[in-house]
Amino acid sequence: MNIKKIVEDLIETFLKAGELSLTLRIEGLKKEIKSDMTPVTNGDLEVNKFITKKISKITPTIPIISEENSDNKDNSKLKDFWLIDPIDGTYSYINDLDEFTINAALIINNKPVAGLINAPAKKRLFYSYGENNAYELSNGKTINLSNKNLKKNRPIKFISYSNKIKPEIQKIYQDLGVSENIKMKSSLKFCVVAAGEFDGYVAEPRAYEWDIAAGHAILLHSGGQITDFDGNEILYGKKDLKNSSLILKSKNMF
DSSP, X not given: OOHHHHHHHHHHHHHHHHHHHXXXXXXXXXXXXXXXXXXXXXXXXXXXXXXXXXXXXXXTTSOEEETTSOTTTTOTTOSSEEEEEEEEOHHHHHTTOSOOEEEEEEEETTEEEEEEEEEGGGTEEEEEOSTTOEEEEETTEEEEGGGOOOOOSSOEEEEESSSSOOHHHHHHXXXXXXXXXXXXXXTHHHHHHHTTSSOEXXXXXXXXXXXXXXXXXXXXXXXXXXXXXXXOBOOSSOGGGBOOOEEEEOGGGX
């Protein structure tokens, strides 16, 4: 399997999916509430259809698990599969904010080997396909995040999911010497840590595997690290596809 070619063949699809998401938002989104009481829009569904069609064509034998359909979600024996979140940060998407992302990760043997994340409102596309091969495409330029020089000896800045920091997370911040944290939604968190704009992110168990898998690949391939609170590797295809606790660190932290 040529993972590099698979990812590169999807870049144009993700750029077009970003354009589609913005066009649908300009036209006016149609919102519904799902059974889990979270919102979904026609934008989520149309982007999902657009990217899964292309992925199915490129890798027809690899199952797809997407947030927005039920296929394969009950199959706990999968080791090789795609995880897709067509719109992560639906609140931002619905409310004309710019942090929402379009995500896909290729999982092989329960580990993320490739990821694509497009933040179309920010005009930033991130992708990766192996160690030292994590990239950002923005303004027509491609930057290898693995080679990016990061500023040393600066205050350690982390991203938080909420402005209310729980005690167990505050303890980790203290242990790591975090001096500042800024709230950010969606998988864009992983990308800006991989790009060295922030140093990390900590979260208790919450959300689902499709929320983090693409970002995990990009951060890992940029030279960063992701573990649970006990230092264990994060694997995919778990029962109910629920996330464990997370500690993200940029390569600047090593």
